[in-house]
Amino acid sequence: MQELLSGQNLACERDDRLLFSKLDFKLHCGEVLQIAGPNGSGKTSLLRILAGLLPDFDGTLFFQGKPVQSDSDHFRENLLFIGHQPGIKLNLTPEENLRWYQSLYHPADTDQIYQALAQVKLTGFEDVPCYTLSAGQHRRVALARLFLHAAPLWILDEPFTAIDQGGVKEIEQLIADHAQQGGSVILTTHHNLSLPVELNVIQLGQSHQSETEQA
Numbered sequence: 001m002q003e004l005l006s007g008q009n010l011a012c013e014r015d016d017r018l019l020f021s022k023l024d025f026k027l028h029c030g031e032v033l034q035i036a037g038p039n040g041s042g043k044t045s046l047l048r049i050l051a052g053l054l055p056d057f058d059g060t061l062f063f064q065g066k067p068v069q070s071d072s073d074h075f076r077e078n079l080l081f082i083g084h085q086p087g088i089k090l091n092l093t094p095e096e097n098l099r100w101y102q103s104l105y106h107p108a109d110t111d112q113i114y115q116a117l118a119q120v121k122l123t124g125f126e127d128v129p130c131y132t133l134s135a136g137q138h139r140r141v142a143l144a145r146l147f148l149h150a151a152p153l154w155i156l157d158e159p160f161t162a163i164d165q166g167g168v169k170e171i172e173q174l175i176a177d178h179a180q181q182g183g184s185v186i187l188t189t190h191h192n193l194s195l196p197v198e199l200n201v202i203q204l205g206q207s208h209q210s211e212t213e214q215a
């Protein structure tokens with residue numbers, strides 16, 4: 001399988017504390033990679049580095065074999081990042097939030113947005129302000145982006161936060177489907193993943209060194 005994203009000799013220090021160092025990994029098309037570790041071990045920091053959102057690190061990232069900086073626009077177009085916070089505007093409706101998001105990549109399409117909201121079980125909530133929705137529904141609005149931008153690389157920080165059991169199973173299936181169709185997923189979660197595809201793990205928080213292993 002083709003290599004999608006890799007990191008060489010990655011290291012990150014925050015507040016004079018070394019979170020990880022000498023971190024090497026390779027992510028191929030069709031693979032799922034979990035960043036695991038206790039609270040404060042650097043999972044979100046690493047995800048933000050991988051998504052190009054945290055520039056303060058050492059080491060090199062490669063996308064499709066080329067340094068990410070050599071074509072950062074191409075990298076961003078091929079990436080879908082959903083952060084720890086849902087990243088939605090509470091004064092806007094789910095439809096308006098997704099219309100703004102979709103128009104970053106191509107003209108917004110109301111039918112597609114309604115279908116995406118139906119996929120995350122938000123039919124009937126399309127046009128109410130997001131401040132009237134629950135925490136789990138906020139997360140679902142964020143996750144609806146997965147249906148609106150066909151990026152091969154998904155980077156998801158705690159995608160199951162506030163999601164009910166049925167929703168967790170559906171998101172796991174979505175992740176597995178994406179991998180089986182040749183996409184790749186990097187995620188953090190404190191939830192025990194149950195995926196019908198191979199899961200690789202980077203374990204952080206072990207004497208400042210990190211390793212990739214197979215779950």
Ligand SMILES: Nc1ncnc2c1ncn2[C@@H]1O[C@H](COP(=O)(O)OP(=O)(O)OP(=O)(O)O)[C@@H](O)[C@H]1O
Pocket residue numbers: 014015019037038039040041042043044045046
């Ligand atoms: N914006 C920031 N500025 C300075 N230090 C930060 C910032 N965000 C996080 N840190 C520090 O970096 C360390 C790692 O934080 P990070 O959020 O990456 O951990 P995590 O493994 O994702 O934790 P959790 O499981 O609690 O979400 C923490 O000690 C934290 O204090």
